[in-house]
Amino acid sequence: MNNNSAPLLQVENLRTHFHIPEGTVFAVNGISFNINEGETLAVVGESGCGKSVTMLSILGLIPIPPGEIVTGKAIFRDKDLIKLSESEFEHLRGDEVAMVFQDPMTSLNPVLTIGKQITETLRTHLGLTQDAAEQRAVELLERVGIPEAASRLGNYPHQFSGGMRQRVMIAIALSCNPSLLIADEPTTALDVTIQAQIVELVLHLREQLHMTIIWITHDLGVVAGLADRVIVMYAGFIVEEAHVDDLYENPRHPYTLALLGALPRVDRRRDHRLNSIPGAPPNLLVEPQGCPFAPRCTYVIDRCWAENPTLVPIAPEHKMACWVDTSTIMTGSR
Amino acid sequence: MTDAEVLTTKIPRLSQDEIESPPLTLGQLTWRRFRRHKMAMFGGVVLILLFLYSAVGSIVLPESYANFTDTNLRLQAPTSAHPFGTDAVGRDILARTIYGGQISLLIGLTAVIIETVAGVLIGAAAGYYGGWLDAVLMRITEAMLNIPEIFLLIVMAKEFGGKIPSVTFFGREFSGSVIVIVMIIGLTSWMYLARIVRAEFLSLKENDFILAARSTGTSNSGIIFKHILPNSMAPIIVSATLGVANAILAEAYISFLGLGVQPPTATWGNMLDGANSYLESAPWLWFFPGMLILLTVLSINFLGDGLRDALDPHSRAV
Numbered sequence: 001m002n003n004n005s006a007p008l009l010q011v012e013n014l015r016t017h018f019h020i021p022e023g024t025v026f027a028v029n030g031i032s033f034n035i036n037e038g039e040t041l042a043v044v045g046e047s048g049c050g051k052s053v054t055m056l057s058i059l060g061l062i063p064i065p066p067g068e069i070v071t072g073k074a075i076f077r078d079k080d081l082i083k084l085s086e087s088e089f090e091h092l093r094g095d096e097v098a099m100v101f102q103d104p105m106t107s108l109n110p111v112l113t114i115g116k117q118i119t120e121t122l123r124t125h126l127g128l129t130q131d132a133a134e135q136r137a138v139e140l141l142e143r144v145g146i147p148e149a150a151s152r153l154g155n156y157p158h159q160f161s162g163g164m165r166q167r168v169m170i171a172i173a174l175s176c177n178p179s180l181l182i183a184d185e186p187t188t189a190l191d192v193t194i195q196a197q198i199v200e201l202v203l204h205l206r207e208q209l210h211m212t213i214i215w216i217t218h219d220l221g222v223v224a225g226l227a228d229r230v231i232v233m234y235a236g237f238i239v240e241e242a243h244v245d246d247l248y249e250n251p252r253h254p255y256t257l258a259l260l261g262a263l264p265r266v267d268r269r270r271d272h273r274l275n276s277i278p279g280a281p282p283n284l285l286v287e288p289q290g291c292p293f294a295p296r297c298t299y300v301i302d303r304c305w306a307e308n309p310t311l312v313p314i315a316p317e318h319k320m321a322c323w324v325d326t327s328t329i330m331t332g333s334r
Numbered sequence: 335m336t337d338a339e340v341l342t343t344k345i346p347r348l349s350q351d352e353i354e355s356p357p358l359t360l361g362q363l364t365w366r367r368f369r370r371h372k373m374a375m376f377g378g379v380v381l382i383l384l385f386l387y388s389a390v391g392s393i394v395l396p397e398s399y400a401n402f403t404d405t406n407l408r409l410q411a412p413t414s415a416h417p418f419g420t421d422a423v424g425r426d427i428l429a430r431t432i433y434g435g436q437i438s439l440l441i442g443l444t445a446v447i448i449e450t451v452a453g454v455l456i457g458a459a460a461g462y463y464g465g466w467l468d469a470v471l472m473r474i475t476e477a478m479l480n481i482p483e484i485f486l487l488i489v490m491a492k493e494f495g496g497k498i499p500s501v502t503f504f505g506r507e508f509s510g511s512v513i514v515i516v517m518i519i520g521l522t523s524w525m526y527l528a529r530i531v532r533a534e535f536l537s538l539k540e541n542d543f544i545l546a547a548r549s550t551g552t553s554n555s556g557i558i559f560k561h562i563l564p565n566s567m568a569p570i571i572v573s574a575t576l577g578v579a580n581a582i583l584a585e586a587y588i589s590f591l592g593l594g595v596q597p598p599t600a601t602w603g604n605m606l607d608g609a610n611s612y613l614e615s616a617p618w619l620w621f622f623p624g625m626l627i628l629l630t631v632l633s634i635n636f637l638g639d640g641l642r643d644a645l646d647p648h649s650r651a652v
Contacts, residue, residue, distance in 0.1 A: 061548055094550030106542040111564045121550045
């Protein structure tokens with residue numbers, strides 16, 4: 001990791017709202033984070049906490065309206081992505097920044113061949129001829145571990161299994177050697193053995209291509225083996241940010257503690273019920289007042305209801321947003 | 335026999351081709367389902383025969399013969415010299431149905447091309463971009479739908495008729511009225527298709543693969559034409575097929591009213607013009623062109639039905 005030079009992507013005070021008939025959805029509420037060249041950043045949090053919306057906002061993929069990016073900057077190589085025009089985004093997406101989506105079963109166009117979908121990106125961004133693009137497509141498919149790649153270019157997505165399709169999606173994402181790969185829960189829709197294969201593939205490719213990766217997930221088990229740093233999100237806020245080892249050994253925010261406590265463990269007795277976090281995520285239609293986690297928090301104090309804590313450093317490379325210092329109160333609630 | 339031989343003989347062997355045969359493509363699946371649709375196959379065969387009729391017929395009988403008038407021979411019943419009889423000015427009806435068929439089929443096909451291009455562009459823009467563009471385009475579409483089509487056709491035929499010079503195409507001279515008819519039929523029939531395409535686009539654009547395509551930097555036009563349009567081909571093909579039948583009918587009734595293609599150029603429609611004076615005295619005047627129109631329209635409708643079933647991805651039959 002190189003902390004001296006400027007980060008590859010620097011997001012500052014990003015706020016994304018959606019204006020729907022029922023009111024305003026406060027999806028992302030002023031989050032800031034950095035990612036350095038060559039680093040892997042994991043973004044974790046439960047469904048609907050704003051992980052995907054954050055990434056889609058950065059890539060200009062939020063439908064406007066109903067979406068609105070209220071404030072914020074996303075500096076990527078001296079360019080503020082929030083201010084880019086649609087045609088500038090078209091050059092950026094797939095070329096410098098690529099994205100892999102959650103569900104490979106629905107992310108490929110069912111009526112176009114795999115070959116066509118890969119070569120399309122190559123031809124738009126690299127200006128390759130059809131022959132050259134096909135050749136490169138075969139290399140890419142081989143790289144992501146698809147056997148007999150050349151003969152599979154003419155196949156349609158329904159002729160591939162889920163894991164194979166996700167490999168194809170990764171091949172498409174990698175086609176122009178992006179500097180930043182955003183993986184939006186790429187293993188969630190796959191079964192466990194395939195998940196492991198995909199994680200391994202990405203690790204392998206990261207080493208080969210020196211990619212910077214943002215990996216969105218709600219699976220803390222996947223994060224441990226993959227990420228350098230972790231951001232924990234809740235209700236559109238970042239509640240904790242730490243180095244991955246630090247987060248697992250020394251989690252500080254009550255939400256992180258609860259998330260880690262909810263992980264199933266091999267060494268636990270089988271008749272022991274899995275822990276869950278009581279309550280439900282907050283209604284995002286209400287403008288947040290106080291700490292959004294307060295209603296579900298075991299350590300809640302009066303101040304939590306009135307003021308929302310800001311993200312402050314509590315140790316080197318470890319930030320947290322909480323009024324309570326959990327490390328002094330409890331030892332091992334897990 | 336050794337054990338190994340016993341084993342191998344009992345297992346049904348698949349040939350190398352069968353083992354390695356690739357899965358059926360979309361086209362092959364469609365063809366398989368279409369083949370089972372008897373009426374559609376019948377319609378397809380009849381249509382091919384009708385095309386051959388007007389194509390091969392024109393090799394045998396020259397166009398000058400079709401337009402040759404001989405008032406001595408007027409209103410002759412079918413004979414061996416004139417199998418379909420002759421019309422009120424003594425022209426051979428067989429030859430005229432051949433050349434009229436060419437024009438009628440040509441009008442049907444080209445009008446549908448105009449209809450499809452207009453319908454797809456308008457529907458795609460409205461469905462994909464939404465917002466004010468959608469509102470404006472759909473209000474125009476509804477306004478067009480609110481005017482009776484026959485009225486639109488007649489007004490436009492009167493307005494533009496005779497203002498366009500003749501052109502020569504494929505070595506044949508087409509009177510300007512043919513082009514006028516093609517344009518007005520095409521421009522008054524795109525509304526239903528536009529609505530179908532808009533509905534398809536509205537639902538298809540929400541798919542994950544569209545977001546995925548955008549995330550690789552595909553432009554709006556790329557998404558519309560390369561990603562969404564191929565997914566909505568089935569209803570467009572069906573609608574276009576049925577549109578050919580409607581265009582042929584529309585041409586027939588404008589020409590019947592004398593506002594369409596002007597004589598001496600024959601069409602099945604304008605051959606009926608004037609036949610109403612001889613409904614009983616010379617039934618061959620309306621019988622042959624009328625039957626040809628009926629047969630064509632019926633066949634196209636069967637074909638469209640078959641295509642609809644064959645192209646429907648939800649159809650269970652394989």
